[in-house]
Amino acid sequence: xxxxxxxxxxxxxxxxxxxxxxxxxxxxxxxxxxxxxxxxxxxxxxxxxxxxxxxxxxxxxxxxxxxxxxxxxxxxxxxxxxxxxxxxxxxxxxxxxxxxxxxxxxxxxxxxxxxxxxxxxxxxxxxxxxxxxxxxxxxxxxxxxxxxxxxxxxxxxxxxxxxxxxxxxxxxxxxxxxxxxxxxxxxxxxxxxxxxxxxxxxxxxxxxxxxxxxxxxxxxxxxxxxxxxxxxxxxxxxxxxxxxxxxxxxxxxxxxxxxxxxxxxxxxxxxxxxxxxxxxxxxxxxxxxxxxxxxxxxxxxxxxxxxxxxxxxxxxxxxxxxxxxxxxxxxxxxxxxxxxxxxxxxxxxxxxxxxxxxxxxxxxxxxxxxxxxxxxxxxxxxxxxxxxxxxxxxxxxxxxxxxxxxxxxxxxxxxxxxxxxxxxxxxxxxxxxxxxxxxxxxxxxxxxxxxxxxxxxxxxxxxxxxxxxxxxxxxxxxxxxxxxxxxxxxxxxxxxxxxxxxxxxxxxxxxxxxxxxxxxxx
Numbered sequence: 428x429x430x431x432x433x434x435x436x437x438x439x440x441x442x443x444x445x446x447x448x449x450x451x452x453x454x455x456x457x458x459x460x461x462x463x464x465x466x467x468x469x470x471x472x473x474x475x476x477x478x479x480x481x482x483x484x485x486x487x488x489x490x491x492x493x494x495x496x497x498x499x500x501x502x503x504x505x506x507x508x509x510x511x512x513x514x515x516x517x518x519x520x521x522x523x524x525x526x527x528x529x530x531x532x533x534x535x536x537x538x539x540x541x542x543x544x545x546x547x548x549x550x551x552x553x554x555x556x557x558x559x560x561x562x563x564x565x566x567x568x569x570x571x572x573x574x575x576x577x578x579x580x581x582x583x584x585x586x587x588x589x590x591x592x593x594x595x596x597x598x599x600x601x602x603x604x605x606x607x608x609x610x611x612x613x614x615x616x617x618x619x620x621x622x623x624x625x626x627x628x629x630x631x632x633x634x635x636x637x638x639x640x641x642x643x644x645x646x647x648x649x650x651x652x653x654x655x656x657x658x659x660x661x662x663x664x665x666x667x668x669x670x671x672x673x674x675x676x677x678x679x680x681x682x683x684x685x686x687x688x689x690x691x692x693x694x695x696x697x698x699x700x701x702x703x704x705x706x707x708x709x710x711x712x713x714x715x716x717x718x719x720x721x722x723x724x725x726x727x728x729x730x731x732x733x734x735x736x737x738x739x740x741x742x743x744x745x746x747x748x749x750x751x752x753x754x755x756x757x758x759x760x761x762x763x764x765x766x767x768x769x770x771x772x773x774x775x776x777x778x779x780x781x782x783x784x785x786x787x788x789x790x791x792x793x794x795x796x797x798x799x800x801x802x803x804x805x806x807x808x809x810x811x812x813x814x815x816x817x818x819x820x821x822x823x824x825x826x827x828x829x830x831x832x833x834x835x836x837x838x839x840x841x842x843x844x845x846x847x848x849x850x851x852x853x854x855x856x857x858x859x860x861x862x863x864x865x866x867x868x869x870x871x872x873x874x875x876x877x878x879x880x881x882x883x884x885x886x887x888x889x890x891x892x893x894x895x896x897x898x899x900x901x902x903x904x905x906x907x908x909x910x911x912x913x914x915x916x917x918x919x920x921x922x923x924x925x926x927x928x929x930x931x932x933x934x935x936x937x938x939x940x941x942x943x944x945x946x947x948x949x
Contacts, residue, residue: 533734589934678717680721682722696869879896
């Protein structure tokens, strides 16, 4: 979890956990120094090592069960801290089809050293690592949370080796449907969010109940830990916590920031509009308490025949064009890009919805989020006791231009001043259909400005499949989450019961009202 304005005390607390964990390791982390990923290179990164292919469906294979080495990935040093019920000695190589599927999906970082990153011993140039071990119920993905390139975003944090272990259920377990849950239809606090947006105030905690957040002293929270659409109970994600482990070992985080720089809103709008001052780079990555992704760029996660990263940052950044990523022109199925904490895979946007008897795909579709941008101004209320949410006041503010069609930011903020609108391509309602269009939008309060559009038939549009409230769908190969180019970008709730990683606070150093980063943009 990021806080973009650490105090010295919390910064020290993070490093105490980090260095004490490393001290438990008797030997220093050995770094390979036989390569360097050009941060802006279009050339493929080739490890030069042929990784043996594994087939998770080959039950006749004789898997290697020899004790694995865990000396080369700092993530393992946090295993017993994060999961006191597990010891490293109790884990072994993954042998089940589910565990082998996770193992085979992970990126091969052999021979890669990333300049501009900080290694576990404090030296310049770290080797990314991602490894997996299993027990009977879970896969444990250990990582130092480093991608294969130096993130191009520029928050106040350095990109450093930071241990993490993702705990992934091998078999998703249903949620008890009798669990008390908030309603998806009631988003508490969005009128207050609009009031603060009009007056440029900064809230003290998330104003919505679709995700969960609790202050340290327990004096405030966003509601229950579960939510329901009336038919199914889901587990909420933390409002700005981790939701999945990517195939790089880097965690995916919730689809919004905290109080600053965009109050509980989308960092994509800012980054997409201003490539010179990236808050999150075009691979969806930025360093904070732990380097993490807020959205998924498939090209940045593409692998070559050896499982190594196939592309440098420049190739991935050039490919991240929202309009292109929404076109219904899939030519091949997307690969797995990560694993959610309830055990379901996360894929890119091209999904197979039906297969022939020989396994070939007969219905390949582009996945689209079920959420549309409906506007923060929709929460205006002439009967409210709040002073700045009546329709006249809202219309007189910059929100009077919200959802207007645009070509650039000048159309949204022609008078300058404090106008927090961007011209951004996103999904909107167009009569009875959904379309991708450039509109004037605010980056703030993402859960309040977006609304879920319920599709009676997920396949109602030719070439598209619409995702559910958690940004997932049942495919020909089972349920998957999808990394989408529009909100919510990653899984926005858990369809099945998540592991403890979904609620782990190792990387959450927040206080109510905390935050940091840049001041509000004019």
